[in-house]
Amino acid sequence: MAGNKTVVLVSRPAGMVSEDIFAVADLDVPTVEDGQILVRNQYASLDPGIRKTLAETNTYWVPTPLGAPLTANVVGEVIESRHPGFQSGDLVVGTGQLQEISAFAPGPMCWKIDPASELPLSASLGILGATGLTAYFGLIEVGQPKVGETVLVSGAAGAVGSAVGQIAKIKGCRVVGIAGGPVKTKRLVEEFGFDAAIDYRGKTREQLEAEIRLHCPNGVDVFFDNVGGIQLDAALANMNWKGRMAICGLISEYNLDGPPAPMQNLFSIVGKTLRVEGFLSFVYADLFPQALREMEQWIKEGRLVWREHVEDGIESAPGVFVMGAFSCSANVLPVSTSW
Amino acid sequence: MAGNKTVVLVSRPAGMVSEDIFAVADLDVPTVEDGQILVRNQYASLDPGIRKTLAETNTYWVPTPLGAPLTANVVGEVIESRHPGFQSGDLVVGTGQLQEISAFAPGPMCWKIDPASELPLSASLGILGATGLTAYFGLIEVGQPKVGETVLVSGAAGAVGSAVGQIAKIKGCRVVGIAGGPVKTKRLVEEFGFDAAIDYRGKTREQLEAEIRLHCPNGVDVFFDNVGGIQLDAALANMNWKGRMAICGLISEYNLDGPPAPMQNLFSIVGKTLRVEGFLSFVYADLFPQALREMEQWIKEGRLVWREHVEDGIESAPGVFVMGAFSCSANVLPVSTSW
Numbered sequence: 003m004a005g006n007k008t009v010v011l012v013s014r015p016a017g018m019v020s021e022d023i024f025a026v027a028d029l030d031v032p033t034v035e036d037g038q039i040l041v042r043n044q045y046a047s048l049d050p051g052i053r054k055t056l057a058e059t060n061t062y063w064v065p066t067p068l069g070a071p072l073t074a075n076v077v078g079e080v081i082e083s084r085h086p087g088f089q090s091g092d093l094v095v096g097t098g099q100l101q102e103i104s105a106f107a108p109g110p111m112c113w114k115i116d117p118a119s120e121l122p123l124s125a126s127l128g129i130l131g132a133t134g135l136t137a138y139f140g141l142i143e144v145g146q147p148k149v150g151e152t153v154l155v156s157g158a159a160g161a162v163g164s165a166v167g168q169i170a171k172i173k174g175c176r177v178v179g180i181a182g183g184p185v186k187t188k189r190l191v192e193e194f195g196f197d198a199a200i201d202y203r204g205k206t207r208e209q210l211e212a213e214i215r216l217h218c219p220n221g222v223d224v225f226f227d228n229v230g231g232i233q234l235d236a237a238l239a240n241m242n243w244k245g246r247m248a249i250c251g252l253i254s255e256y257n258l259d260g261p262p263a264p265m266q267n268l269f270s271i272v273g274k275t276l277r278v279e280g281f282l283s284f285v286y287a288d289l290f291p292q293a294l295r296e297m298e299q300w301i302k303e304g305r306l307v308w309r310e311h312v313e314d315g316i317e318s319a320p321g322v323f324v325m326g327a328f329s330c331s332a333n334v335l336p337v338s339t340s341w
Numbered sequence: 342m343a344g345n346k347t348v349v350l351v352s353r354p355a356g357m358v359s360e361d362i363f364a365v366a367d368l369d370v371p372t373v374e375d376g377q378i379l380v381r382n383q384y385a386s387l388d389p390g391i392r393k394t395l396a397e398t399n400t401y402w403v404p405t406p407l408g409a410p411l412t413a414n415v416v417g418e419v420i421e422s423r424h425p426g427f428q429s430g431d432l433v434v435g436t437g438q439l440q441e442i443s444a445f446a447p448g449p450m451c452w453k454i455d456p457a458s459e460l461p462l463s464a465s466l467g468i469l470g471a472t473g474l475t476a477y478f479g480l481i482e483v484g485q486p487k488v489g490e491t492v493l494v495s496g497a498a499g500a501v502g503s504a505v506g507q508i509a510k511i512k513g514c515r516v517v518g519i520a521g522g523p524v525k526t527k528r529l530v531e532e533f534g535f536d537a538a539i540d541y542r543g544k545t546r547e548q549l550e551a552e553i554r555l556h557c558p559n560g561v562d563v564f565f566d567n568v569g570g571i572q573l574d575a576a577l578a579n580m581n582w583k584g585r586m587a588i589c590g591l592i593s594e595y596n597l598d599g600p601p602a603p604m605q606n607l608f609s610i611v612g613k614t615l616r617v618e619g620f621l622s623f624v625y626a627d628l629f630p631q632a633l634r635e636m637e638q639w640i641k642e643g644r645l646v647w648r649e650h651v652e653d654g655i656e657s658a659p660g661v662f663v664m665g666a667f668s669c670s671a672n673v674l675p676v677s678t679s680w
Contacts, residue, residue, distance in 0.1 A: 054612075230607060249610045261603040268569060268601075271588045271619035273393075273402075278617040280610035 004028045008071045008101035009319045015056055017259035023056070024320035029071070032105040040082040040105045041098055045312075047075040047127035048323045049161075053256045071099035075111070077126045093117055095126040100319055110287035121301065128161055129301065129308040130294055136250060136283040137165035137226075138293045142173075143286060144248035144279050145224035149174035152218045154237055155196075157228030159186035161308070162250060164194045166226045168306050171195050175224070178217045180210075180233055193307065202233060207266065210236035221245075229254045231262055238267035238276075247278040343367045347410045347440035348658045354395055356598035362395070363659035368410070371444040379421040379444045380437055384651075386414040386466035387439075387662045388500075392595045410438035411658075414450070416465045432456055434465040439658055449626035460640065461649075467500055468640065468647040469633055475589060475622040476504035476565075477632045481512075482625060483587035483618045484563035488513035491557045493576055494535075496567030498525035500647070501589060503533045505565045507645050510534050514563070517556045519549075519572055532646065541572060546605065549575035560584075568593045570601055577606035577615075586617040 008029045015023050034040045055066045055073050066072055076098040083089050085108055096112030098104035106112075115126050128134060140162075147153050153170040157163040158179025167190065170177045179190040180200045187199035198217040202210060214222065214236055221242035227234050230252030237247070255262050271278060286293075300306035313322055347368045354362050373379045393402040394412050405411055415437040422428050424447055435451030437443035445451075454465050467473060479501075486492050492509040496502040497518025506529065509516045518529040519539045526538035537556040541549060553561065553575055560581035566573050569591030576586070594601050610617060625632075639645035652661055 251611060252608050255608065261605060262607075264600040264603045265607075266600060268604075269591050269594065271617065272590060272621070273619070275619045275621055275624065277619075278610065280612070280614045280616075282611070282614055285614065 004030055006031045006101055006103050007316045008099065009316060010069055010071055011056060011066045013068065014058055015053075019053065019056070019324055021320040021324050024072070024323075026317050026320075029101065031103050034082050034084050034105050035107075036084050038105045038107050039080050039085050039088045039094065039096075040103065041076060041078045041094060041096070042081050042103050043076040043078040043098065043101070045077045045124045045127055046098075046100050046316075046319070047131070047133075048319060049075065049132065050251065050253055050256070052323065071101050071104070073097065074100040075127055075132055076100075076104060077115070077123050077131075088114070093123065095131055100316070102316060110284040113290065119298075121298065124310055124312065125308070128310060129165060129306065130297060132283060133161040134165050134297055134308075135286070135290060135293060137162045137169060138297060139283050139286040139289070140248040140250050140281050141166050141169050141224070141226055144281050145226060145246050147173050147175050147224045150176075151223035152176045152178065152220055152242075153224045153226065154178050154180070154214065154218060154222045154240070155226045155228075156180045156202075156233045156237070157251070157253060158190050158194075158196065158199065160228060163226070163228055164190070165306065165308065167194050167196045169300075170224070170226075171197075172300060172305055176218075176220075178214070178222075180214075180229070193309075207232040207236050207263075211239045214240045224248065226250060227252070231255060235263070235265050235267050238265075238270040241270055241274050241276055243274050245274060245276050247276060249278060249280040343369055345370045345440055345442050346655045347438065348655060349408055349410055350395060350405045352407065353397055354392075358392065358395070358663055360659040360663050363411070363662075365656050365659075368440065370442050373421050373423050373444050374446075375423050377444045377446045378419050378424050378427045378433065378435075379442065380415060380417045380433060380435070381420050381442050382415040382417040382437065382440070384416045384463045384466055385437075385439050385655075385658070386470070386472075387658060388414065388471065389590065389592055389595070391662065410440050410443070412436065413439040414466055414471055415439075415443060416454070416462050416470075427453070432462065434470055439655070441655060449623040452629065458637075460637065463649055463651065464647070467649060468504060468645065469636060471622060472500040473504050473636055473647075474625070474629060474632060476501045476508060477636060478622050478625040478628070479587040479589050479620050480505050480508050480563070480565055483620050484565060484585050486512050486514050486563045489515075490562035491515045491517065491559055491581075492563045492565065493517050493519070493553065493557060493561045493579070494565045494567075495519045495541075495572045495576070496590070496592060497529050497533075497535065497538065499567060502565070502567055503529070504645065504647065506533050506535045508639075509563075509565075511639060511644055515557075515559075517553070517561075519553075519568070532648075546571040546575050546602075550578045553579045563587065565589060566591075570594060574602070574604050574606050577604075577609040580609055580613050580615055582613050584613060584615050586615060588617060588619045 006029045010027045012025045013023045077095045080092040093115040098106040153175045155163045155166045159181035167177045177196050178198045179196045182203050187201045190196040190199040200213045222240045225237040225247045228251045231254035345368050349366045351364045352362045394405045416434040419431040432454040437445040492514045494502045494505045498520040506516045516535045517537045518535045521542050526540045529535040529538040539552045561579045564576040564586045567590045570593035
């Protein structure tokens with residue numbers, strides 16, 4: 003019968019992702035298993051984390067089999083439910099597939115959206131979804147910033163990073179962001195209210211260390227890392243005694259075909275008694291409702307802004323994902339997310 | 342007047358430490374400043390951490406100036422006090438200098454020893470001193486082992502590592518140690534009661550990963566790391582969800598002249614939401630008396646044993662330190678510590 007456009011994985015990437023490892027296929031509408039819901043997706047989010055599902059093996063994400071639909075966070079309307087907590091007509095966000103209609107079991111990252119909300123549905127894939135919650139819990143629960151402390155953010159112009167910086171400002175911190183190129187660094191200061199921005203492009207580890215030192219004259223208390231590599235290494239050299247490093251992702255390594263650069267400053271972990279902690283937002287699922295209310299309030303007060311990049315039609319997903327992986331930002335499809 | 346034999350630093354090491362960067366000098370007995378005590382040292386400990394004071398700059402330890410005495414933990418008798426908490430005749434342990442008579446201000450790592458104790462004075466430089474306390478607090482406060490969990494220890498045959506393993510056994514864990522060579526690995530199991538031991542020598546990261554997997558069939562919940570490098574990297578691959586890595590030292594890097602090996606498994610920090618935490622025992626100084634009482638009790642019950650390597654005469658210090666740095670263990674002089 004078909005009628006369900008889907009982006010499938012054709013081959014596994016070696017190094018950078020290129021469009022030709024994906025294909026758009028016309029699949030059947032999936033059968034709904036017990037405990038699942040069937041959702042007509044309005045938006046799908048092209049988060050950089052999808053990159054981790056493309057490899058044959060990895061430490062955490064379930065690998066996508068060749069020929070299978072890509073995993074993606076989606077938002078849409080329930081059209082059939084075999085789960086007691088959901089019924090047809092509910093608006094939901096959850097981890098489904100990059101296709102027009104997908105079936106999935108609601109997990110900790112799945113919840114209903116109030117149809118009366120004034121915010122666009124796509125916000126649940128960005129600032130009021132996985133990316134916003136990752137920023138919120140990574141910064142607040144792992145980083146534990148205190149008023150007057152300095153927070154450094156890598157991947158700062160991305161969906162997560164830009165939210166981290168704004169929340170850190172709301173919490174009374176000095177906030178410095180690292181991003182690639184003058185457009186993004188300008189945006190950090192002018193649009194997202196960072197105190198200073200550092201362009202990592204073309205810089206060695208030593209140069210990054212010096213530039214962080216320049217913009218963080220009192221040292222770094224909290225580093226929120228999306229990138230890893232020499233940015234993490236340069237941050238290590240600038241951490242304060244008892245600093246916290248919230249490790250959200252290591253984008254710089256995802257597309258590497260060879261080994262990453264050696265880490266030169268790991269001894270700071272001992273010498274400055276640092277806490278380096280990885281996290282995944284779903285472990286805080288019990289606290290989501292409260293965090294979403296708080297962030298929605300900040301949005302209404304104009305203290306928390308976000309960007310979306312939305313394109314029409316599922317066919318554009320491979321191209322947008324490749325662009326996103328390239329620029330270390332998140333995008334969406336048939337539609338959107340913040341970046 | 343002189344009469345105070347002292348080991349001084351003659352030149353800075355490049356790579357491995359060799360004896361010729363040290364010299365034994367005959368210096369004056371130091372003048373006691375306000376707030377200091379003058380101590381006739383009976384034992385000095387040649388901990389691997391001394392290596393960090395030999396470099397011109399580093400992140401935490403105060404560099405030793407060329408021509409100056411080496412910093413070392415010492416135990417001895419106070420012969421003059423300008424500190425209200427100490428008087429002549431007190432037996433003390435503290436961070437002083439590698440010389441016969443040294444003057445220093447008592448810091449958090451300095452305390453009085455009960456002259457009625459049945460344990461040898463040198464124990465206060467080992468199991469009941471900085472090394473034992475480092476093992477105790479690193480494992481218990483940072484690692485937070487639970488009954489039935491698996492604890493992996495690198496540098497396991499050293500002063501700190503052997504204590505970590507025994508304390509982890511007391512806490513009801515499965516304990517696996519990594520050490521260099523058959524003598525040490527045999528000792529881990531037969532003398533210190535580890536459940537299994539891994540010889541890292543001649544092994545690649547992949548081989549270490551496989552061997553850890555073999556001996557830790559339920560994964561690793563706590564990794565106590567003295568070594569860093571590929572041992573840390575191999576441990577990362579075997580950590581369990583929400584594992585803890587207590588980073589005590591990175592001995593494998595101290596003598597490197599070039600960059601360390603690239604870390605291949607850092608993403609485990611995110612994917613398994615690990616907590617990687619550095620620590621220095623002195624931050625737990627308020628808890629020292631209770632910890633020392635507890636460890637002394639375990640010693641009396643025969644549940645906690647330790648080794649000392651003691652040589653006579655301060656002249657032997659350079660040779661013993663070089664031997665220690667070589668084998669990643671701690672030694673002592675004019676006298677001892679556990680190793």
